[in-house]
Structure formats: structure tokens, C-alpha cells
Amino acid sequence: MAENDDSGLHGLQNPARSARSGHTKPAATEPQLSSSDHRTLERAIRGSVSSIVGASHPDSTAPHHGPNNGHDLALHPEHHPLARQMPGAEQAIGYRDSLLACLIDPDPRRHRSFIEELVRASVPVRTLAVHLFAPVAAELGNRWCTDEADFMQVAVASTRLSMVVNHVSHAAAHSTVEPRAQRRILLTRTHGAQHTIGVSIVASCFRDMGWAVEGGSDLEIDESLYTRLSDKPYDLLGISVSRVDEVRNCSEVIRRVQATPKIRKMKIAVGGPAVVASPLAFQRIGADFVTRSALDVMQLASHV
Template identity: 25%
Template sequence: MSAEQSNHFPAINKAHVVDAIINAYRLQQPEPFQRGGTAFEQKCREDIAYHLDYLNMAADADAPEIFAEYSRWLRDVLNSRNVPARCVAFSYELLITHFANHHPEESVLLGNILEAGIQAIDDDKLPQVAQTLPANALEAEKFSLLISQGAREQSRNLYFDKLKQSSSLAQTNLDLLQPSLYEVGRRWQINQLSVAQEHMATAICQNLMAQGFGKVPFAANNGKRAVFAAVEGAQHALGIQMVADGFEEAGWACDFIGANTPLADLLVYLDREKPDLLGLSATLPVDIAQAKRMTAQIRAELGNSCPVIMVGGLTTNYLPRSWELTGADIWAVNAVEAIKESK
């Protein structure tokens, strides 16, 4: 949803829905608002807006499992911080009532998705994004502990030992960095790591990737050019940087643009550079809607000069149907597979 309106349901005004749910919440449970004041209300508004974003994407895909996964993730984040997840289920119930009363034509679809979210909050399944490391990932487990503790020298030694043994930089990053960072994210989710530790771990990995990039031999230039970027609004770009580095190692000329790439600027860049491939990263479920919007507009604006569009990212890995929603030409689960798919 945009700031004001749902993409999938143009008759539903997002701001009005948020106001209505806040008023209903305050009427039925006034105590938290009295105790928490303006700060509590603002946090509730932000949370309900997020619920609506994920609800819209699940409705657009007719895929309740997308909303269920979001709800499991949110449940675990809240529970690990001693915040009862039933407050989220209560807000879903208020949304069901609101849509039934004010948008009956959409209430069945939206109600079914919200019910899937309530069931997910009450079940005991782990969100797929939070699955633990595989049993044989001993190096990745050790590395994740080192980077989250800020052990830069030990992290560097382990990374370069792995790089010497590996067939490529892309394979090293896939085998060591990617699962380690997933584990760091999982440990933040269950409140075992702070945001500061998560950011430190990411910074250490970025530094090691840059050092590794300067040490590996590159394949001969294959005459192809690729541009890689995270979709507009997405702040996570380390994964797509791994992909860009892997492509350059494999002989492509690559431009890595980074996080939160404005569509208007990307269009100008693509029109000028005319790459063979555009790689877009969608890390969070809400990024899928942006990838869809960007893909459609890039095709419309560039016409026959539009590059092949590849999409990937964490969300597309644990919700495999989601990549199809973007309208991209191809999808890959990681950097190594992306290089194979693009040959």
C-alpha cells in the first residue's frame, strides 16, 4: 500500500483504516493508551500500517501463507521481548470487523488472510526465515559467533582460509557469509543480539567481501554488462552486493548501485548504460510489491531496450511463489545459481 491507498484495493484508504482501528482499539482496550500515551499510539499506528502492507501483498498474490509467515515472524520478535503477541491477533480481529462493515466486497478475501495470520500467531511453527543453521554448517556457526562478537582478526582468518579452499569468491560467500548472516538475523529476532551487534556483524562482512574481491582472479571479460540494485525503499543490500561481486568475478562488467534505489534514477541509468541484465533484490516481503512496480515501469519505459530482469533475495527464497509476482524474467536462490541462470 502507498501512504494513502491500497495498490490492490483502490477503494480502501490506508490512513482511514489505521484511524478506524486505533479508535476501535482505544474504545475496547483504553488502558494501554492511557498508560503509554502518544508514544504507544504512534507505535500502534506504525504496526497497523505494516500489517496493511503485508495484507495487501498477500491479497495481491492470493497467498495467505505470505501473511502467515509475517505473523509468525512478528510473534517471535514480540515474544522474545516479553510483549504478548495476542495484541497483534486482536488488531487482526479489529481489521476483520472493519472490512466486513465498510468493505464487504473485499471482506471475504481479506478476512481469510487475516484469519491465517491469527492461526499462525497461535501455532508453534517457526517462521521459515528463522530456521536454524543446518547441522553440518559448523564453520558458518563459528563465523556467525565471531562476527557478532566483533572478533575481526579471527573472522578474517576464517574467511580467507575458506577462500583459499573454495572454487570462487561467490562460493565462499555462499558457504560462509550468507548462512552466518542469516543466523545473526535469527538471533536478533529472538533477542539474543542487539541492533548494534547485527550492524557490526554486517560491517565486518562488508569489509571482508571488499578484501576478498581484491584478491581473487577474474575470468576474462565476456562482453556482457549487468546492473544490480536493491529495490526502492529496501535498506538491505549486502546480498545483492554478493551477487554483483560474483558476476564480476565470472567475467561480467558490473555496476552495483546499492540500497534503496529510486526508480526514476534507475531508469535514467539503465537507459544510458543499456545493460544486458538487471538484478533486483527483494529482502523483505514488502519489497516484492516494489519489485513488481519497478519491473513493470522499467519494461514500459525502456521497451525493446529493456534488459533481462532477474530478482532474488531472502523473501523469494522462503516464499518461492513470491518471485513470480514481480514479473521478473528469471529468479535465482543465490549468487552461484544466478551466475548459472544468466549464462
């Protein structure tokens, strides 16, 4: 997985934290911002971090309320009736506090030992994706937005979480027999997508359900994407979208795919923080599927 690009964020502080610390630069060297400017800056920084901790596909950027209840399914997918039926759900839920603790622990050995424990537990990866990885990613975003964690803590934790997801997913894939007629998915992202956790979780779900997974956070929607699509057949193209203003870019990809005879029968799914935040903006751009959660992804992998 590609490393998160936070070059535009280093050195920027949350104004609220700066006020609490009591440390200020001399007025002569620091531009004075109005309270409105401070709020705008803070929203921009928080929005960028929310994309990094990704939970694009895990719903970290907005509450996702399920049927017959008012629970936030981003943090508590167990309140969804279908999620409750997943094998190993209770065991996966029981790991949440331990995973959060090891992600923020200064000692990196703790999350490495946690990976070994998860592999030994043999909980289905799709269950871990829905009940453990996605809620923890959402909680990381919440901790940033509530000032319980600073940018560097969240950045380190998100990187470790991606490592956990990838290691567990690949370990499970190596222990299963691949089907003869394997379905293929190609994962890609928009140019503005900085997150990688969401893409990792999506990949883990599809891989666990027998799909051949290619692409990922390194593959942007540029000419290299169309080269990959023309090289071999895929059953599904998954596009992760970070910003709502990239809806036009997604629409152009879909239009181009559907206008190309060789690949136009391939299904297309969109997801990501932008889709979670503004699902209606993506409903009529031609995508076959619009996903807002890890549970949506799991159901998609089952039925395509």
C-alpha cells in the same frame, strides 16, 4: 556499500530480554502495552533486523527446502546435489564456525586476519558465497530471532560480513583476466530494502563468474535507475526486494523497462527477503528470473 539504516530501531528492546534483565522504567513514564502489542512490536523489530542481515539473496528469512530432502538449505546448502559438486565446498563449509566467531568477536583485528586467510585459500568466490557467506548470514538472523544475539551484535556482525564478502570478491576479481565480451549486470534495490549483505553476495557471485557488476545497495529503483539503464547496455537487471508490499513497485519497474524499446530486451531478475518469504507473489509480475538463494544466483549467472 551503504551503511545499514537502523535509525528506527535504536533504543527499542526485545520485550523478552527486558523481562529477563529485571530493569523496568517507572509505570508513570512508560506506556503500557498489551501482550498482543508486545508480540507485534517484537515481530516488527525482528523483521527489520532480518532484512539488515540480509540474506535476502542468501535465504535468511525463511527455510528453503531442497529436492529429495527436508533440510533447510539456507543453513546447509551442502544438502543440495548441485551445491555439493562445487569446487572447494568442504573447505568453505569448514570455515563457517571461524567466520561466525570472528564476526562477533569484540576485537576487529580477528575478522581482518580472517579476510587474509580466505584470500590465501583461493576457494572460488562462488563457492564461498553458497557455502560460507549465505549460511552465515542466515545464522546471524537466526541468532537474533532466538535471542542468542542482540540488535547491536547482529548489526556489527552484518557490517563485518559485508566487509569480508567485498574484500574477498574484489581480491579475486583483480587476480583474474576479464573476458573481452563481458556480460553486464546492474544491481538495484527497493526503497524499503535495508540489507546490504545479500546484494554483496549476489555481486560476488556474478563478479566471480566473469560479469561486469555495477550498481548495488546504493542504487534505488527511482529515476536514477532509468538514467543508468539508458547510459549503457546491460544484459541483466537484478532487483533486491525487502518487503512483500513492494511487489507493486517491482512490477512497475518491469513494466517500464519492457515498454522502453532501447532496454526492453534486457533480462530482469528479482530476489531478496520478500521473494524468499513469498515467492508466489513475484512469479507473475513479468520478471524473467525469481531467485531464492545464492545457489539460484550462481546458476543464473551461468546461463544468462
